[in-house]
Amino acid sequence: MIPLFIIIPIASAFLISVLRKLHKNLPDILATLACLLLLVLSFVALYMLHITNYKPFVYKLGGWEFPLGITMVLDGLSVLMLIVVNFVALIAIIFSISYMEKYTDKNKYFILFMIMLASMNGLITTGDIFNMYVFLEVGTISSCVLIAFGTEKEELEASFKYLVLSTVASTFILLSVAIIYSYTSSLNMADISLTLSKGSPSSIVIGFLTVLFITGFGIKSAIVPFHAWLPDAHPAAPAPISAMLSSVLIKSLGIYSLLRLLFNVLGVTSSNILVVLGLLSMVAGGFLAIYQKDLKRLLAYSTISQIGYIIFAFGLGTPLGILAGLFHLVNHAFAKLLLFLNSGAVVYATEERNMDNLGGLRQKMPVTAATSLIGSMSISGVPPFGGFWSKLLIIFAAIQAGKFSAAGIAIIISIVTLSYYLKLQKKVFFGKLPERWQNIKEVPLAMVFSMIIPAVLCVFLGLLLLPEVKAIFLDPAVEVIKNGVGYGSIILQNIK
Amino acid sequence: MIDYFLCIVLFCVGLYAILIKRNLIKIIIGLTIMEYAVNLFLVLIGYKYNATFPIFSRQNVATQQPLNMVDPLPQAMVLTAIIIGLAVTVILVGIAIRLYEKYKTFDIAEIRKLKG
Numbered sequence: 279m280i281p282l283f284i285i286i287p288i289a290s291a292f293l294i295s296v297l298r299k300l301h302k303n304l305p306d307i308l309a310t311l312a313c314l315l316l317l318v319l320s321f322v323a324l325y326m327l328h329i330t331n332y333k334p335f336v337y338k339l340g341g342w343e344f345p346l347g348i349t350m351v352l353d354g355l356s357v358l359m360l361i362v363v364n365f366v367a368l369i370a371i372i373f374s375i376s377y378m379e380k381y382t383d384k385n386k387y388f389i390l391f392m393i394m395l396a397s398m399n400g401l402i403t404t405g406d407i408f409n410m411y412v413f414l415e416v417g418t419i420s421s422c423v424l425i426a427f428g429t430e431k432e433e434l435e436a437s438f439k440y441l442v443l444s445t446v447a448s449t450f451i452l453l454s455v456a457i458i459y460s461y462t463s464s465l466n467m468a469d470i471s472l473t474l475s476k477g478s479p480s481s482i483v484i485g486f487l488t489v490l491f492i493t494g495f496g497i498k499s500a501i502v503p504f505h506a507w508l509p510d511a512h513p514a515a516p517a518p519i520s521a522m523l524s525s526v527l528i529k530s531l532g533i534y535s536l537l538r539l540l541f542n543v544l545g546v547t548s549s550n551i552l553v554v555l556g557l558l559s560m561v562a563g564g565f566l567a568i569y570q571k572d573l574k575r576l577l578a579y580s581t582i583s584q585i586g587y588i589i590f591a592f593g594l595g596t597p598l599g600i601l602a603g604l605f606h607l608v609n610h611a612f613a614k615l616l617l618f619l620n621s622g623a624v625v626y627a628t629e630e631r632n633m634d635n636l637g638g639l640r641q642k643m644p645v646t647a648a649t650s651l652i653g654s655m656s657i658s659g660v661p662p663f664g665g666f667w668s669k670l671l672i673i674f675a676a677i678q679a680g681k682f683s684a685a686g687i688a689i690i691i692s693i694v695t696l697s698y699y700l701k702l703q704k705k706v707f708f709g710k711l712p713e714r715w716q717n718i719k720e721v722p723l724a725m726v727f728s729m730i731i732p733a734v735l736c737v738f739l740g741l742l743l744l745p746e747v748k749a750i751f752l753d754p755a756v757e758v759i760k761n762g763v764g765y766g767s768i769i770l771q772n773i774k
Numbered sequence: 775m776i777d778y779f780l781c782i783v784l785f786c787v788g789l790y791a792i793l794i795k796r797n798l799i800k801i802i803i804g805l806t807i808m809e810y811a812v813n814l815f816l817v818l819i820g821y822k823y824n825a826t827f828p829i830f831s832r833q834n835v836a837t838q839q840p841l842n843m844v845d846p847l848p849q850a851m852v853l854t855a856i857i858i859g860l861a862v863t864v865i866l867v868g869i870a871i872r873l874y875e876k877y878k879t880f881d882i883a884e885i886r887k888l889k890g
Binding site: 412415422423426431434435438445446449452453456460 | 869
């Protein structure tokens with residue numbers, strides 16, 4: 279069942295490219311169906327894990343024996359990521375059906391989208407470190423082409439910047455794969471983790487690998503000293519792609535891989551580097567976002583800031599910190615998806631991204647305005663919404679770990695976040711409607727529908743903290759990370 | 775040992791080109807050099823002095839011991855890495871050509887619609 283997560287998107291990409299001439303709407307339907315199927319499959323995977331008490335499923339690709347061939351692993355952490363990725367992808371696909379009409383080649387867009395989705399699903403389920411590198415590159419290349427999809431000046435420039443930085447990152451990752459292979463003579467993550475935990479690995483090698491991984495995946499996930507590509511790439515891409523990049527791509531390509539390799543393979547338990555980098559991203563992203571005039575650029579800087587929160591929480595390494603990090607990851611994915619779709623709706627109706635020229639859109643686009651308000655409030659941590667609970671947990675985790683000044687910084691930055699989101703609301707949706715937009719209309723039905731679903735989720739995501747729900751979604755994932763290098767022996771027990 | 779050292783030198787040459795050079799094409803060449811340095815490193819890991827290629831054949835069965843062969847896995851990895859590098863280079867060159875059409879220059883100091 280695990281290979282289906284890669285087969286379905288790749289097969290649908292193939293089918294779209296072959297059958298696109300049969301009917302005009304066929305690519306839309308195929309892409310939506312594939313995403314829906316993937317979402318259902320990820321819930322089925324969660325159910326199957328639940329009834330077997332969260333013992334990981336291991337699939338041997340091609341039937342090769344354990345340390346030799348490529349294995350695919352489905353455990354608590356990967357199933358949580360799969361649900362988030364495929365949910366976001368489904369909503370983004372529904373949004374793009376109407377939104378992508380203004381671009382010339384919608385079929386190519388769907389094909390690339392599906393390949394990007396396949397790379398993310400593959401990255402999440404793979405248990406092989408070189409395979410992970412291959413999926414990283416597939417995701418990077420397809421997302422780079424999607425960023426340059428408009429082929430205008432700024433899109434090409436952003437895409438070039440992104441691809442150069444990303445390839446440098448991948449080169450670092452390939453170098454670390456080579457070092458791991460020469461040190462442990464294995465490419466299987468479970469096997470490497472067993473070898474490293476049995477022997478006493480030299481701290482120089484582990485330190486060097488940690489630095490290489492943090493540099494490589496830090497560029498992919500845009501943590502602050504490596505963030506230069508993100509504020510260009512996210513505004514340049516079409517809105518559903520900005521949403522995909524910001525809410526799942528940098529999380530699965532960057533944060534998930536980093537977590538898996540640092541905690542489960544190298545056996546790092548807590549990392550002060552991650553705490554410091556997280557705080558830096560939080561502060562830099564937050565303060566840079568205040569000065570932005572471009573709507574999507576503001577959201578991009580806000581992403582850097584929120585990624586900082588997530589990295590910071592994981593760096594603490596306590597169970598509460600890991601729980602808070604994962605919970606904030608889920609919350610941020612849906613809130614940022616919603617906000618980028620809103621920005622897409624604004625651009626669709628007005629063709630304008632500069633916030634100084636916008637205003638008063640609330641009268642003409644009520645649904646966009648209402649959902650955008652919910653998204654902003656959730657991400658800046660206003661009580662009933664999901665984002666509040668995750669930020670509260672992150673601050674509690676920091677206090678529990680004895681980092682009082684860091685907790686103070688997190689509180690201040692969450693106030694800063696609220697201030698720039700209020701600025702966004704005031705400049706775009708409230709105030710006086712300029713003359714030239716007197717006769718704009720609300721966006722088409724599919725786009726409205728795809729904005730309402732994440733809005734509803736944003737309101738109710740706080741419920742994930744209820745003990746019964748938490749035991750299904752979050753606790754198994756926390757357990758996987760907390761288990762550290764125990765990952766190897768658990769995989770070994772569950773190979774059939 | 776000198777091989778590994780030269781490999782690091784090659785890596786640094788590529789990184790230098792990416793960081794310092796202002797021409798798009800030179801940046802792409804730097805990236806390729808960096809990839810080749812890592813590929814060379816991978817091959818060096820699998821290399822063994824005086825060893826044969828890792829293929830069993832019907833002739834000379836007696837001398838074919840796995841211990842006398844080089845490690846085949848890094849070679850397979852290098853093949854994959856080369857293909858990925860090719861795909862990246864093709865896309866980068868494609869974007870560079872499009873950028874040249876828009877700006878009539880390869881100089882990144884003049885391609886500055888976006889600011890930090």
